[in-house]
Amino acid sequence: MSDVTRDAKSDPWARLRAATPARVGLGRAGAALPTSAGLEFQFAHARARDAVHSSVDWAGVAAGLAPLDLIHVHSAAPDRPTYLRRPDLGRQLADRDWPELVLDDAPDVVFVIGDGLSADAVTHHAASVVQACLPLLASLKIGPVVLAAQARVAIGDDIASRLGARLVVTLIGERPGLTVADSLGAYLTFAPKPGIKDSARNCISNIHGQGGLSYEHAAAKISWLVKEALVLGLTGTGLKENADLKSIGSS
Amino acid sequence: MAHYRGSLHGETYHFDTLAALMAAATPARSGDALAGIAARTDVERVAAQHILADLPLKVFLQDLLVPYETDDVTRLIIDSHDTTAFAPVSHMTVGQFREWLLSTATTAELAALAPGLTPEMAAAVSKLMRNRDLITVTRKIRVTTAFRTTLGLPGRLGSRLQPNHPADDLAGIAASTLDGLTYGVGDAVIGINPATDNIPTASALLEMLEELRVKYDIPTQTCVLTHVTNSIEMIEQGAPVDLVFQSVAGTQAANEGFGVTLDMLNEARSAALSLGRGSKGNNVMYLETGQGSALSSDAHHGVDQQTLEARAYAVCRAVDPLIVNTVVGFIGPEYLYDGKEIIRAGLEDHFCGKLLGLPMGCDVCYTNHAEADQNDMDVLMTLLADAGTHFLIAVPGADDIMLNYQSLSFHDIAYLRNSFGYKAAPEFETWLEKMGIVSQTGALIDGADASMKLLEAAHV
Numbered sequence: 001m002s003d004v005t006r007d008a009k010s011d012p013w014a015r016l017r018a019a020t021p022a023r024v025g026l027g028r029a030g031a032a033l034p035t036s037a038g039l040e041f042q043f044a045h046a047r048a049r050d051a052v053h054s055s056v057d058w059a060g061v062a063a064g065l066a067p068l069d070l071i072h073v074h075s076a077a078p079d080r081p082t083y084l085r086r087p088d089l090g091r092q093l094a095d096r097d098w099p100e101l102v103l104d105d106a107p108d109v110v111f112v113i114g115d116g117l118s119a120d121a122v123t124h125h126a127a128s129v130v131q132a133c134l135p136l137l138a139s140l141k142i143g144p145v146v147l148a149a150q151a152r153v154a155i156g157d158d159i160a161s162r163l164g165a166r167l168v169v170t171l172i173g174e175r176p177g178l179t180v181a182d183s184l185g186a187y188l189t190f191a192p193k194p195g196i197k198d199s200a201r202n203c204i205s206n207i208h209g210q211g212g213l214s215y216e217h218a219a220a221k222i223s224w225l226v227k228e229a230l231v232l233g234l235t236g237t238g239l240k241e242n243a244d245l246k247s248i249g250s251s
Numbered sequence: 252m253a254h255y256r257g258s259l260h261g262e263t264y265h266f267d268t269l270a271a272l273m274a275a276a277t278p279a280r281s282g283d284a285l286a287g288i289a290a291r292t293d294v295e296r297v298a299a300q301h302i303l304a305d306l307p308l309k310v311f312l313q314d315l316l317v318p319y320e321t322d323d324v325t326r327l328i329i330d331s332h333d334t335t336a337f338a339p340v341s342h343m344t345v346g347q348f349r350e351w352l353l354s355t356a357t358t359a360e361l362a363a364l365a366p367g368l369t370p371e372m373a374a375a376v377s378k379l380m381r382n383r384d385l386i387t388v389t390r391k392i393r394v395t396t397a398f399r400t401t402l403g404l405p406g407r408l409g410s411r412l413q414p415n416h417p418a419d420d421l422a423g424i425a426a427s428t429l430d431g432l433t434y435g436v437g438d439a440v441i442g443i444n445p446a447t448d449n450i451p452t453a454s455a456l457l458e459m460l461e462e463l464r465v466k467y468d469i470p471t472q473t474c475v476l477t478h479v480t481n482s483i484e485m486i487e488q489g490a491p492v493d494l495v496f497q498s499v500a501g502t503q504a505a506n507e508g509f510g511v512t513l514d515m516l517n518e519a520r521s522a523a524l525s526l527g528r529g530s531k532g533n534n535v536m537y538l539e540t541g542q543g544s545a546l547s548s549d550a551h552h553g554v555d556q557q558t559l560e561a562r563a564y565a566v567c568r569a570v571d572p573l574i575v576n577t578v579v580g581f582i583g584p585e586y587l588y589d590g591k592e593i594i595r596a597g598l599e600d601h602f603c604g605k606l607l608g609l610p611m612g613c614d615v616c617y618t619n620h621a622e623a624d625q626n627d628m629d630v631l632m633t634l635l636a637d638a639g640t641h642f643l644i645a646v647p648g649a650d651d652i653m654l655n656y657q658s659l660s661f662h663d664i665a666y667l668r669n670s671f672g673y674k675a676a677p678e679f680e681t682w683l684e685k686m687g688i689v690s691q692t693g694a695l696i697d698g699a700d701a702s703m704k705l706l707e708a709a710h711v
Contacts, residue, residue, distance in 0.1 A: 012706035016430055020416055020423030023648020023660075024430035031665035031695060033648075041625070041648060045657070048619035084584045084620055085281045117620050176619050177655040 021179065044178035051120040051173070051181040053080055058147055061113065064127025069144035073097050073159065075114075077150040090152035092194075098162060106164035107143030109226055111171065114151030118173030120182035125207055125215070126171045129184065132219035133169075137226060153187045153201070160192040167229055168192045169222060174205060183208040186218065188225050190235040200236035202229070254314075257302040264298040269314045273371075274555035275299035276378045278595055282543045282556045282586035289555075304346030304379055311371040317552045317562070322503045323513055328369050328565045336367030345375045352376065352388045352606075361392050365568075365608030370501070370561035373603040377557070382595060382634070385602040389638040392605040396573045397532025398472045398493060400438050400676035402641055403610055408673035409642030410664045411574070411612070412437035415653035419446050421459050427647050428463060433702040434661035435668065435689050438679035439574050439612065439642035440494060440537060442474040446653050453477040454490050461491040467686075467705070470678040472529075472573070474537055479511055479519045486522040493528055494537040494573060495519040501540075501562030504550030513566065520570045531678065534573035534610070540564070541578040542596050543586030556586060557596065561603040568609055574642055575609045577601070579631075580617035581656055590627030593617060597631045601640055612642035616658040625649060625657065632659055636667045643667075669694045 013025035026037040033041070062070055076092040077083035083090050111133075113126045130145060146159050153170050160168035167190050174183040184207040189196060204221050206212040213221070229235045255272045256265035266272040274288035276299035283289035290296035312332065317325045334341075339360065340348055352361075377385060395403040402409045414427030424443060431437055441460055445452050453475040460473035472493040477485075479497040486492050497516060498509050506512065516536070523535035540563040545551040551559060560577065567575045577600035580593040587593045597613050604611030615632045617623035632643060649660035667673055674680050674693035683689040687701035 012703060016426040016706065019426035020420065020647075020652075022414070022416070022423065022427045022430075022646070022652050023650050024426050026648055026662075028662055028665070028695075031662055031669045033660070033662055037648070041650070044650070045619065045624060052620045085588060086285060087585050088285070175655065177652075178619070178650050178657070179652060181619075 041178070048176040048178055048181045051118040051176040054119045056115045056119045056149070057123045058149070060123060061127050061147060065130060065145055068130075071099060071101070071144050071146045073146060073148050075148060075150040075152070075155055080150070083150045087152055090150055091154035093155065093158055103143065103163065105141070106166070108140040108166050108230065109137060110143040110146065110160045110163050110165040110168050112146045112148055112151075112156035112159050112168055114148040114153070114155060114170060114172045116151065116153070116172035116185070117175045118182055118184075120176075121173035121184040121208065122171070124182050124209075125184045128215045129171060129186070129207060129218055129222075132215040133222055136219055136223035140226070140230075154194075154196075156187070157189060157192040157196050158194045160189070161194065166191065167226060167235070169226065180208050180210050180212065183212060186222050188222065188229060188235050190229045190233065200234075202235045202239055255302055255306075257298065257305070259294070259298040259301055262298070264295060264302065266299065266302070268553070269310065270316045270552070270554045272299055272302060273316065273375065273378070273558050274553070276303045277555045277557055278378065280556070280586070280592045280596065281584060281588040282546055285585050286546050286551060286553075286556070288553060300379055303375055304344065304349075306345050306375070308340060308343055308345060308348055308372050311369050311375065316371055316554050316558065317502055324501060324503055324506070324562055324565060327513060327569060328562065331366075331565075331569070332369060333366035336364055338367070339364065340367070345372075346379060348372070349376050349379045349384070353384055356388070356391065358391050358393050361606070362608070365606065368607060370565050370603065370607060371558060373606045374558040374561040377599050377602055380602070382598050385598045386634060386638040389602050389605050392639070394605060394608060394610045394641065396534040396610040398529040398534055398573050399470050399531055400472070400678045401531050402439055402574065402676050404677065406672070406674060407676055408636055408640070408664070408667055409439035409574070409612065409676055410436045411439045411576075411642055411644045412441045413444070413644050413646045413651065413658065414441070415444050415446070415646065415651055417446055417653045419452055419456060421455065424456065425459065425463060428460070429706055430647055431645065431661045432469070433688060433705060434665045435675055435683050435695060436645050436661045436664050437469070437471050438676040440472050440474050442476055442496070442537065444476045444654060448477055448481070450477075450481050450484055453481055454485055454488070457485070457490050457492065468682070470682050476537075479515050483519050483522050486526065491528070492523055492526065494535055495523045496537045496539070498539045498544075499563050499566045500544045500548070500550070501559035501566070502545050502550050502552060505545040505548050505559070506566070508548035508550060513569065516566070516570050534571055536570045536572035538567045538570070538572050538575045539578055539614075540567070540575065540600070541582055542600065543582040546586070547582065557599055560600055561607070564604050564607045564609055567604075568607055572610060574612055575604060576612040576614050576642070576644065577604070578614040578616060580621060580623060581614065583618050584621040587621070589622035590617075590624070590630070593621070593623055594627060594631045594634070598634060598638070601635055601638060610641040612640050612644070614644040614658055616644075616656055618656045628657070628659060632663055632667065636671060636673060665695050
């Protein structure tokens with residue numbers, strides 16, 4: 001008999017706690033939380049705040065992406081407080097923040113990695129997701145990986161159009177929750193250009209290590225969508241995840 | 252050509268439109284800055300407030316912030332305006348109206364006035380009020396609604412039990428519901444936000460809540476917060492729908508963004524009324540609002556977010572709801588940046604809703620990227636309880652594991668009742684006493700006997 005089952009027989013609160021990840025059966029001190037439950041909540045909130053306000057370990061991400069070519073850029077939001085107030089600035093590149101570079105020929109796909117709302121998500125998962133995608137996209141021409149600080153999803157549109165890419169995959173830190181603070185999202189946009197609508201994107205969310213999508217599963221989904229998008233010439237509401245994806249994902 | 256001008260300490264200020272004046276007069280918040288309509292300086296804000304204070308209230312019936320021709324919310328506001336009810340204050344400026352509200356206005360006068368006020372008048376006067384002014388006036392206003400419980404009575408504080416689950420798991424939702432009941436939460440509604448918004452899911456959740464409610468003979472109402480069109484179809488299919496839910500906003504375009512029209516809301520209300528499920532009253536609608544929703548759907552017409560929020564209340568009062576709440580900090584820091592802005596907005600929304608005659612409550616909440624924490628929520632919930640709010644929302648441990656934000660906890664409702672003597676709705680209160688959950692003073696009874704009884708019978 002497991003601990004949970006044994007507890008459930010003697011303690012109905014344990015039964016409740018086993019039925020949901022919600023914070024049930026916490027007990028109370030007067031009408032307040034018991035001290036340990038209060039501190040546990042504070043820890044979860046502190047971790048989520050740190051995920052929002054800390055900086056990505058860009059050197060670590062770059063090392064994880066070797067030997068790919070990299071471009072570092074910054075959005076028009078100079079700092080975190082501005083970034084949080086002005087989503088429009090996080091969608092634009094900072095003035096003159098674009099390298100002089102000449103690509104031999106236009107890439108099919110560009111990966112853009114932006115910090116979004118969780119630096120921890122990018123530090124922990126972004127390089128691994130790109131690396132897991134590469135063998136699945138071996139038939140395509142992949143451009144340099146662009147690392148974008150203080151970035152929102154749409155910054156990838158401008159970047160990819162400057163590189164002449166047919167499609168952009170923007171990996172970005174998702175808004176942290178109390179349970180998971182380092183969840184990564186992937187947004188795919190065909191024929192990216194500034195001002196394109198969000199309905200023209202496909203999104204794969206919840207890439208993380210606490211019951212979320214694994215790197216391999218995420219890479220399988222991303223790669224399937226990339227190839228379909230390039231065949232169909234679109235992303236967004238016209239491109240549905242297909243049932244075949246399950247077999248790809250589990251293989 | 253300046254339509255609205257005035258001078259302050261020798262400096263002249265002018266605003267091209269009434270919308271620009273209203274936006275500049277609004278206490279600072281990030282959403283108006285994002286829209287590019289906030290006052291550029293603190294002094295400009297006060298200058299705008301001076302000009303606004305001297306405007307006759309009647310101006311808001313003539314100079315419409317959102318065009319009548321193209322916006323059905325404006326048409327609703329103007330066409331339903333009650334000039335007889337407006338008469339007692341029709342000669343006042345906005346500044347005089349503030350002073351009247353704070354001084355001689357009585358509970359009965361305020362109730363009679365509500366149909367004579369437009370949302371823009373309520374928003375305008377709120378911009379001249381400090382937080383304590385908003386509380387002073389709101390305490391005088393009494394709005395009572397009923398379905399199986401009677402909400403809004405003096406000395407009562409209602410609560411919504413929100414037992415969400417990321418996979419809509421029935422056992423998980425039942426567990427959170429039972430947990431909340433042991434804290435005396437759920438007299439306004441037991442209401443689930445479904446993770447998957449479709450009819451089969453909503454019907455399964457609703458059947459589960461109905462079974463629980465009937466089994467324990469709980470005098471309350473249940474709701475699955477699915478789209479209004481789903482609720483209409485579920486009623487046609489014979490589902491046990493108590494309340495019809497919908498999110499609404501203050502412009503036609505923003506409501507279109509929610510996929511909702513005024514006709515749809517009226518149709519849904521008629522459908523719910525036809526079921527005759529209420530025992531104490533027939534308020535069958537539950538509506539949610541929140542500052543910033545119009546800007547986020549690019550449907551704001553250059554009007555500040557607080558005024559647009561008040562306009563959403565015109566939509567609400569047209570369908571005679573049981574409960575309305577602003578989801579005040581949910582939208583994020585680009586609209587309400589920090590605890591100070593969230594607290595201010597919560598009090599404004601509560602004031603404007605009540606002044607317009609609504610059963611106004613609040614989801615006291617924030618997201619993890621806002622500069623806010625549970626201490627700010629403690630302040631806002633205590634102020635709102637003191638202001639006589641219709642109801643507050645609570646989730647297990649303040650952590651909504653489906654919507655990924657923080658609201659109040661079940662403990663917080665118990666705190667407000669235990670510390671300040673507020674009770675649950677009378678019908679629900681009687682049930683809580685019968686179950687041994689609360690004492691005759693409405694305070695939670697120490698010891699877990701009652702909770703154990705409830706839980707052991709549940710077979711979760």
